[in-house]
Amino acid sequence: MIFDVLIIGGGVSGMQCALVLGSGLHKPFAKDKKVGIILHQRASHLQNALFNNVLGLPSGTLGSKILESGKKQLTDNYSSVSQIEKEKVISIVDHQGVYRVRTNxxxxxxxxxxxxxxYSKPFSIQGLEDYVMPHQKANLNKDRIQLKNENHFIKKGLYVCGTLAGCRSQFAIAAGSGASVATDILTLWNDGNHVKIHDKI
Ligand SMILES: Cc1cc2nc3c(=O)[nH]c(=O)nc-3n(C[C@H](O)[C@H](O)[C@H](O)COP(=O)(O)OP(=O)(O)OC[C@H]3O[C@@H](n4cnc5c(N)ncnc54)[C@H](O)[C@@H]3O)c2cc1C
Structure with missing residues (x-):
């Protein structure tokens, strides 16, 4: 299958990006667009996290629960977003304007x-080595990494979000970064006219 957008990583920023993109797929400019997310979750920082300081999350929410409830939220609301589970990305190659994403x-x-x-090391995806740099907003002793980008944009068709984009590691910041990339892509599809997706009562 050829996707219009493929999100790699099923943690905070990836799932938030998928939710906002999914919510925009009913718009005329997004008609027939195919969105997928590779929901590998074993290496997510959510696995061991516990949250008391995220607006809207009940105190004591376990990150491991969000990994499950996030997938369900995506399925229940935006089932047209393809969820690809239990696959890890090995390489990404830009082939004449289309990215070939190889998993295991x-x-x-x-x-x-x-x-x-x-932002954890090692960064093992082949094809992106040139973009890896030291993280600019993390403790130097932790030796974190990010990808070179300008406001999440790496190059045509390639975006980065969350801690790998250089964000500090806070749930709300990572989620906002994923949502930001989703609205950038929706705006692109809408010929540069700015897009936000709101539901109303
Ligand atoms: C122990 C702990 C406690 C925390 N407590 C708090 C807190 O109290 N408050 C707060 O605001 N923040 C907290 N955080 C931070 C918060 O969890 C992170 O900021 C957030 O998870 C970062 O989101 P992300 O999308 O950048 O990365 P992640 O959520 O880690 O998601 C990255 C995803 O990429 C996937 N992935 C990695 N490699 C591959 C590959 N090759 N192919 C496909 N997928 C891949 C991973 O499996 C994962 O699903 C805590 C973090 C930890 C570790």
Whole structure:
């Protein structure tokens, strides 16, 4: 299958990006767009986290629960977003304007790729080595990394969000970064006219 957008990483920024993109798929400019997310979650920082300081999350919410409830929220509300589970991305190659994303099990093609991995080392995806740099907003002793980008944009069709984009590691910041990339992509599809997706009572 060829995707219009393929999000890589099923943690905070990746799932938030998928939710906002999914919520925009009913718009005329997004008609027939195919969005997918590679929901590898084993390496997510959510696995061991516990939250008391995130607006809207009940105190004591476990990150491991959000990994599950996030997938369900995506399925229940935006089932047209393809969820690809239990696959890890190995390489990404730009082939004449289309990205070839190889996992340990399959190969996918996508016009736009959103990298939503986190800032942990080692960064093992082949094809992106030139963009890796030391993280600019993390403790130097922790030796974190980010990808070179300008406001989440790396190059045509390639975006990064969350801690890998250089954000500080806070749930709300990572989520906002994923939402920001989603609205950038929706805006692109809407010929540069700015897009936000709101539901109303
Ligand atoms: C112990 C702990 C406690 C925390 N407590 C708080 C807190 O109280 N308040 C707060 O605001 N923040 C807290 N945080 C920070 C918060 O969890 C992170 O800021 C947030 O998870 C970062 O989101 P992210 O999308 O950048 O990365 P992640 O949520 O880690 O998501 C990255 C995703 O990429 C996937 N991935 C990695 N490699 C590949 C690959 N090759 N192919 C496909 N997928 C891949 C991972 O499996 C994961 O699903 C805590 C973090 C930790 C570790």
């Amino acid at each position: 099990k399959n190969e996918y093609k996508s016009t736009v790729v959103v990298l939503a991995l986190n």
